[in-house]
Each structure stands twice: as C-alpha cells, then as structure tokens.
Amino acid sequence: MTLTGLVSIALGAILIENFIFSQFLGICPFLGVSRKTETALGMGLAVTFVMALASVFCWLVNTLLLVPLGLTYMQTVAYILVIAALVQFVEMFLKKTLPGLYQALGIYLPLITTNCAVLGVVLLNTQKNYDFLSSLVYGVTGGIGFLVAIVLFASVRERLDLTADCPKSFEGFPIALISAGLLALAFMGFSGLKVF
Amino acid sequence: MNVKKQFREGLLTNNPVLVQLLGMCSTMAITTTLFNGIGMGVSVIVILTCSNIVISLLRKIIPSTIRIACYIVVVAGFVTIVDLLTQAFLPSLSESLGVFIPLIVVNCIILARAEAFASRNGVAASALDGIFQGTGYTLVLIVMCVIREFLGSGTFGGGLLGPDGAGIRILPEGVPATFLVLPVGGFLTLGCLIALMQYLLRRREDK
Numbered sequence: 001m002t003l004t005g006l007v008s009i010a011l012g013a014i015l016i017e018n019f020i021f022s023q024f025l026g027i028c029p030f031l032g033v034s035r036k037t038e039t040a041l042g043m044g045l046a047v048t049f050v051m052a053l054a055s056v057f058c059w060l061v062n063t064l065l066l067v068p069l070g071l072t073y074m075q076t077v078a079y080i081l082v083i084a085a086l087v088q089f090v091e092m093f094l095k096k097t098l099p100g101l102y103q104a105l106g107i108y109l110p111l112i113t114t115n116c117a118v119l120g121v122v123l124l125n126t127q128k129n130y131d132f133l134s135s136l137v138y139g140v141t142g143g144i145g146f147l148v149a150i151v152l153f154a155s156v157r158e159r160l161d162l163t164a165d166c167p168k169s170f171e172g173f174p175i176a177l178i179s180a181g182l183l184a185l186a187f188m189g190f191s192g193l194k195v196f
Numbered sequence: 197m198n199v200k201k202q203f204r205e206g207l208l209t210n211n212p213v214l215v216q217l218l219g220m221c222s223t224m225a226i227t228t229t230l231f232n233g234i235g236m237g238v239s240v241i242v243i244l245t246c247s248n249i250v251i252s253l254l255r256k257i258i259p260s261t262i263r264i265a266c267y268i269v270v271v272a273g274f275v276t277i278v279d280l281l282t283q284a285f286l287p288s289l290s291e292s293l294g295v296f297i298p299l300i301v302v303n304c305i306i307l308a309r310a311e312a313f314a315s316r317n318g319v320a321a322s323a324l325d326g327i328f329q330g331t332g333y334t335l336v337l338i339v340m341c342v343i344r345e346f347l348g349s350g351t352f353g354g355g356l357l358g359p360d361g362a363g364i365r366i367l368p369e370g371v372p373a374t375f376l377v378l379p380v381g382g383f384l385t386l387g388c389l390i391a392l393m394q395y396l397l398r399r400r401e402d403k
Contacts, residue, residue, distance in 0.1 A: 022379050024225035028304055031220065073280060076298045077272040084265055113268070114302045116221050123295045167391075169398070173217060174391035181383030188380065 006137050009130075013141040016193055019117050020149040021184040026117030030150055031176060033108050035161075040154035041147070042101050043108055048143025050090055050112050051121050054083050055139025058122040059132055079122050080113075087113045117146055149187075153180060199324060206328025212305045213336040213386075214393040219305040223337060224382030226296050228348070229363065231355025233341035235289040237334025239282065239297060243274045244306050245326030248314040250274075252322035255315045267310045268301065275301045292355070305333060336389070343385055348376030 019025045026047070033043045058079050066072050091109050094102040102109070112118060121142045125135040156179050166175050212218050219240075226232045250270050251258075258266045279297045282290040290297065300306065309329055314322040345354050350367030357364050375381055 024221045024379065024382065025299075027220040027224065028218075031217075073276065076276050076279065076301055077269065080268055080272050080301055081265075084268060110264070113264070114304060114307060116299050116302045119299060119302050120295060123298055127295060169391045169395035170387075171394075174387040174394065177383050177387030177390065181380050181387065184383055185375070185380045188378065 006134065009134055009137050010141040011193065013138055014145040014148065015187070015190040018145045018149055018187050018190075019120070019142050020146060021180075021187040022191075023120070025120035026115050026146055029108060029111065029115050030146075030153065031173070031180070034150055034154040034157055034176075037151060037154045037158060039104055039108075040150045042104050044143075044147030044150045046090065046094075046101075046105060046109065047112060047115060047117065047146050048140065050083070050086055050115075051118050051143040051146075052136065052139045053086050053090075054079075054118050054122050055125055055135045056132075057082050057086065059125060059130075059135045062126060063132075075123075075126060079119060083118055083122070084113045117142065149183070153183060156183070202321070202324055203328050206325070206330075206332040207335060208332075209397070211332045211336065211393070212308075212329050213333055214390055215397070216305075216308065217390070218308050219303050219333060220386070222296055222299065222303060223333075223340065224379070224386055226293055227337055227340035227344055227382065227385075228377045229292075229345055229354030230338065230341045230352070231289070232292055233337040234334070234356075235282075235286070236293060236296065237330070237337045239278050240300060240303065240305070240333055241327060241330030243271065243278055243300055244309060244330045245323055246274045247271045247306055248309060248322040248326035249319055251310045251314040252317060252319045258315075263315065264307070264311075267307055271306050271310070272301045288355075305329065339389065340382075340385055344376050344381050346372075348372055348374060348378075348381055 013019070017023060020027065020030050029043060029047070034040050061078055061082055062072075062075065066075060066078060071078075087110060090112075091102075094105075094109070121139050125138055130138060157176060160175065160179060170178070206212075210216060213220070213223050222236060222240075226236050247267075247270050251267060254266070254270075275298060278300070279290070282293075282297060309325060313325045317325070342352065345351055345363065346366060349363070350369065350372035351363030351365050354363035376385065
C-alpha cells in the first residue's frame, strides 16, 4: 500500500466516512458518555486504543489462523472473543497504571466490548481486504474519527444542558439525537473531499 | 407468566428502541428501504428468541463473573448461523445490509434482554420476551423505513414492490428531500419518534 493510499484511508475514516456520522457505528457510547467533555475525551481515547489493537490482532488471527485452516465462517465469533479479551486486558492495565481514568470511565470501559465501532472496523478491514498496514491505519484513524465526533458532541451537549429551552417531549434524548443530526449534516460537507 | 403484559411492554410501554433506547446504530443505519427494515427485524427476532431460550436454559450453569462473555459467545453463534443463511438464500438482503448482520452480535438489545430478562426467567417466558421485544424493534424499523422512504425518495416498499423492486412511486421525482435517506435523516427521524413516544407516555401518566 502506497503512502497516498494510506493518507486517503486516514482522511476517509476521520472526515468523509466518519464512523459515527456517516456509518452509524458506535452510537450507544456516543450518546451515553457524551454528557461531559472530559469523560468523552477519555472514552474516545480508550476506544481509539482498543480499535487500533483490535485491528492488528484480528488481522493476525484472520490471516494466520482462520484463512489457513479454512475457518473463515467463524470470523464473527473469533473477532468478538479477541475484542473481549483485549478490553479485559486494557481494563487491567488502566486499573494498575492510570487509576484516575479507570475510575472516570467506570461501567463504560467493559462496555467497549459491545461498541459496534470496534467490531465494525475489524469486519470492514476483512471485507475490504486491507493488508496489515492499512488495517492498522484504518483502526487508528477510525478511532480518531470517533474521538473527534464524541468530543465535539459533548461540547454541544454541555451547552444544551445549560441553556436548553426546548419542548418538554424533546428533553433529553430526542434533542440530543437532533443535535447529532445537525452535526452529521455538517460532516456531510466533507463528502465532496477528494484526495489526490 | 403474564403474556399480555409482556406483549404490551415489548411493543409499546417498554419498547426496546423508543423507551429503553437500545440498538440505535442499526435502527438508524439500515432504515432506508422497507426491504432492509423487515429483513433486519426478522433476523433480530430469530436471534433474540434463540439466544433468550439458550441463555435461560443455561442460566443456572453460567458462573456470574464471566456471564457477559458466555452470552456473547451464544449470541455470536446464532448471528453466524443467520448470517450464513441470508448469504445463501437471500443474497440481495445480505448485500444491502452488509456489515450490519454480523454486527447484530453487539446489538445492545440482545445482550440487554439476556442480562435483564433471560438470565432471571424461565424458558417459555424468555422465548416470548424475545419474540415480543424483537417485534417491538421490528415495528420501529418499519415505521422509520416508511417515513424515511416516503419523504426521502418518494416511494413505498423499496426492495419489495414495484418495477425492479424500486418501490411504488408516490411523490413525483424532484419533490422528495433526499437528505432523509442520508445519515442525517436517521438521526432526525429517530429523534422525532422518541419525542412522540415521550409525549404519549407522559399524557398517559397525566390521566
């Protein structure tokens, strides 16, 4: 894979085909952990880290184990097990080294396992037949796209909680979804962006 | 066992999407044509019912510390079965839903029902819970599809009815607002639907 190819994968994952705003992957944590900017940042970083690791490990499992053994139909099961193990590992690591962040993420840390952005990026890597380097780049930049989206959205939501004067039925979730829709509209502006 | 109560909860008062706010990703991502909505809904009903039955059967054997991992393996097994079946018998559905069929593994509805219901109740009740909650999810998908398809591309029944499965045209071309079938429309439509649900539930409480 050439450098321009990698750059276009990266730009695609962060802006043009943002995981949240154009592929609808990882909406649950996006809406669940975006009340405060700091936790959103922590969540975004943790997800980026897990996505990068998952891309690498699942690529290895797929190419070295599943394909040679003719077990590609077990992909979904194998990937979710790899991801669950990785999240467990990250959890133990954070607990030992960064207890502050561990406390702040709380329940959402184990929930990264069921974040569809993580499984999504791995499945897309396989579907698009990416090689090792492209998978890694797609994982990292997909995570960065998630990070950008969740931090932007958390800042919007903090304002919304302070100044919101909206109809009673729209309070809470509906207004959050509609603001996310407007952000998605803004991100659509990137769709014309062509690299090289 | 209270069948009537479970039925009402699954479809309305405790609807997985509109009230429990689960399974947002697929709800917004695939509801662009009626065909997609029904296909996804039926797959989820099947998987949810099967996994609820198995988890309810195993609920006394699974140790509670590793229960989530066990649930995920059970769910992933059923998802793989459904994925392979759709690839073999309904290739057009498998193509248009793409990565979202394997992603049913991480659909929060299924894990949430396993944790909240199937691990605490008997087999028959869990199976019914799977069917009703799955139907509630499917209903929301169908409503979203009909709204987005009608306003976004001016057709009804895309993928199922009409010439070449393009749907029956209701609004003339050029009239519909295309942005509703784009991602933006998913957020807006679901936001409005949840708001409507909150309004209805509040009005019922006031009475």
